[in-house]
Structures are given as C-alpha cells and as structure tokens.
Amino acid sequence: DALLPPPQNISIxxxxxxxxxxxxxxxxxxxxxxxxxxFQGEYEREYANESWIPICECSLIAATExxxxxxxxxxxxxxxxxxxxxxxxxxxxxxLKGFFNRITTSLTPPLMKVIADGYHLLVELExxxxxxxxxxxxxxxxxxxxxxxxxxxxxxxxxxxxxxxEGLGYCVKAQTYVEAINRSSGFSQTQCVRAQGGTSxxxx
Amino acid sequence: xxxxxxxxxxxxxxxxxxxxxxxxxxxxxxxxxxRDPIKSLSILSYPHSLHKVKPSERCCITHHLCSFYVAKVxxxxxxxxxxxxxxxxxxxxxxxxLRRNLQHCHEQNKCMCGQESTEKLKQITVNYxxxxxxxxxxxxxxxxxxLLDWME
Numbered sequence: 001d002a003l004l005p006p007p008q009n010i011s012i013x014x015x016x017x018x019x020x021x022x023x024x025x026x027x028x029x030x031x032x033x034x035x036x037x038x039f040q041g042e043y044e045r046e047y048a049n050e051s052w053i054p055i056c057e058c059s060l061i062a063a064t065e066x067x068x069x070x071x072x073x074x075x076x077x078x079x080x081x082x083x084x085x086x087x088x089x090x091x092x093x094x095x096l097k098g099f100f101n102r103i104t105t106s107l108t109p110p111l112m113k114v115i116a117d118g119y120h121l122l123v124e125l126e127x128x129x130x131x132x133x134x135x136x137x138x139x140x141x142x143x144x145x146x147x148x149x150x151x152x153x154x155x156x157x158x159x160x161x162x163x164x165x166e167g168l169g170y171c172v173k174a175q176t177y178v179e180a181i182n183r184s185s186g187f188s189q190t191q192c193v194r195a196q197g198g199t200s201x202x203x204x
Numbered sequence: 205x206x207x208x209x210x211x212x213x214x215x216x217x218x219x220x221x222x223x224x225x226x227x228x229x230x231x232x233x234x235x236x237x238x239r240d241p242i243k244s245l246s247i248l249s250y251p252h253s254l255h256k257v258k259p260s261e262r263c264c265i266t267h268h269l270c271s272f273y274v275a276k277v278x279x280x281x282x283x284x285x286x287x288x289x290x291x292x293x294x295x296x297x298x299x300x301x302l303r304r305n306l307q308h309c310h311e312q313n314k315c316m317c318g319q320e321s322t323e324k325l326k327q328i329t330v331n332y333x334x335x336x337x338x339x340x341x342x343x344x345x346x347x348x349x350x351l352l353d354w355m356e
Contacts, residue, residue: 039293041293041296041297041300042297043274043293043296043297043299043300047274047278047296048279048282048296053289053290053293054286055290056286056287070290071290071294073221073224073228073297073298074221074224074298074300074301075221075301076300076301078297179219180219180224182219
C-alpha cells in the first residue's frame with residue numbers, strides 16, 4: 001500500500017459523559033480520504049495481547065470525528081487510534097497521545113427551569129442520560145442557611161420540590177452527579193420565584 | 205440511579221456500573237448462549253446455586269469470580285462478530301475496574317474467604333476445567349446473568 005500521512009491533532013472532546021475522538025483531515029489532491037477508528041481498553045492491554053477493537057460506525061468514514069461514547073463504557077484508561085485511506089493508499093495509525101479515562105469528562109451545570117404553580121414549587125431538569133443524578137437545593141429567599149436538598153434520579157417529568165407559603169419567594173439551584181466516576185458538576189444559576197398571593201410574580 | 209449500584213458485600217462497599225454491564229450483556233446474551241450447545245451443564249450453578257452462599261462470604265466470591273472472568277473467560281470469547289467483541293470488551297473493562305475496587309477491600313481485610321467460598325470457587329474451577337477452554341469460556345459468559353443477578 002502506498003503510504004498516506006497519518007491523521008494529526010488527534011484529541012478527545014468529552015462533555016457530560018459523551019466522548020468524541022477528533023482529528024485533522026488528511027489532504028490528498030483529487031482523492032476522497034476515509035478514516036477508521038479503533039480502541040483498546042486496559043483489559044485488552046493486560047489480558048488480550050494488546051489487541052485493538054474496531055468501531056464499525058467509524059470505519060471508512062469521511063468525517064474527522066467519531067462518537068466513541070458507547071465503547072468507553074468503563075472507568076479505565078483507553079487508547080484510541082485512527083488511520084486514513086484513499087483508494088489503495090493507507091496511512092499508518094495515528095494514536096491519541098496518552099490515555100483517555102472517562103473520569104476526566106467535563107461536567108456542566110444542568111439546564112433548569114423553576115416554576116411557581118400556585119403554591120407549588122416545581123423544577124424541570126434537562127434529560128442527560130442514565131448515568132446522571134441531580135442534586136437540587138432550594139430555600140426560602142433570604143434563608144440560605146436553611147437550604148433543603150432533593151436527589152433526583154429520573155427527570156422524565158416535572159419535579160415537585162415544596163409547597164410554598166403564600167407570597168414568599170423561593171430560590172433553587174442544581175448540580176449533576178455521576179456515580180460511575182464519583183464527580184459532580186458546578187451549580188446552575190440560582191433561579192427565584194414567588195408563590196401566589198404576593199403582590200406580583202417576579203423572577204430575579 | 206439507573207446507572208450505578210453500590211454493592212454492600214459485608215464490610216466491603218464498592219460502586220459498580222451495573223446498568224452498563226447488564227445492558228452490554230443483554231445485547232449479546234442470545235448470541236453467546238447460541239454458541240453453547242451443552243445445555244445440561246452449568247459452570248456457576250452446579251451442584252449448588254450461588255444463592256446458597258452465606259452473606260459473609262459474598263465479597264470473597266465476588267472478588268474471585270471477577271478475577272476468574274477477567275483472567276479465564278473474556279479472553280477466550282473473541283468472535284467473528286465485531287459488535288459482540290465490542291460488548292465483551294466493554295464488560296471486561298468494567299469487570300477490571302470492579303476487581304480493582306474489590307482489591308482495595310481485600311487489602312483492608314474486608315474480603316475474607318471462608319471454607320464455604322473456597323469450596324464453591326474450587327467447584328466452579330472444576331466445572332470450568334471439565335470442558336475445553338473455548339466451550340467453558342463461552343458457557344461462563346453465557347451465565348454472566350446469573351452472576352449479575354446474584355451480585356445485585
């Protein structure tokens with residue numbers, strides 16, 4: 001096989017337990033270049049002769065990005081590599097520098113919407129997948145010292161936090177927690193609402 | 205959560221991505237079990253089910269079965285099916301991670317082995333070595349659901 005240069009700038013983008021391998025395109029005049037990705041977990045290095053496993057969704061693809069989330073499904077160190085092909089020509093493997101462990105994923109504060117439904121304090125949270133729990137903190141406005149917490153494991157519906165006292169303001173903030181990697185995100189922006197019976201509905 | 209479980213194995217407490225392992229196993233279970241023609245034998249459940257083991261011995265058995273699967277089973281289960289191989293890799297790497305957590309308990313003497321677990325593990329090894337390596341590995345992988353049920 002005539003040789004192509006291997007893909008460069010191989011890196012991982014990992015946010016909220018979604019992991020993508022990306023690389024720079026290999027340019028060959030007048031040829032369509034395709035790429036193939038393989039991974040190797042700690043198990044393969046220690047017990048399976050350092051074998052590599054192809055990701056069929058990312059075999060001979062034109063894109064310079066591959067969603068590896070489904071294969072990075074253990075909290076161990078993974079190696080990743082990608083190579084280029086154009087016609088009969090094929091490159092050497094380009095390998096990600098170092099390892100990737102999902103424990104390093106970046107966790108963003110959850111999107112959250114707080115609703116005062118009459119006397120009911122409700123919160124709507126973003127669906128982020130089965131690996132995520134949500135820790136929701138809420139308190140009467142001005143009484144931060146008496147903060148309450150609710151752990152939310154399923155976000156398929158609106159969550160009822162509390163029954164509010166007439167006319168009082170309540171504030172809410174939330175963070176995610178991923179037990180598989182034992183890490184939390186930062187808190188979302190605090191949102192405050194007021195129960196009915198006050199002079200007006202306001203949002204701070 | 206739907207994602208993770210805390211296994212309380214006597215004094216040993218470990219976190220495990222049970223949902224991920226189960227999802228991986230369930231997606232290849234029929235394929236793997238179809239490769240096991242010997243229906244009359246069991247590696248894990250003969251002559252007695254895992255459920256007969258005393259709670260105090262659960263950690264020891266879990267730790268040793270993790271090592272058994274990592275060292276003896278997964279490596280002999282490679283197939284011609286790329287999807288199956290990916291799922292086996294996923295389960296194997298999760299077991300490797302779990303074994304590391306159990307190893308900490310073992311080092312802190314929270315995972316002691318008694319006579320019952322030693323005999324049970326010996327029996328599993330005898331059952332395993334009663335078949336050729338590939339058949340034994342495929343049968344053991346096909347029985348992973350038994351182990352996961354017992355662990356949970």
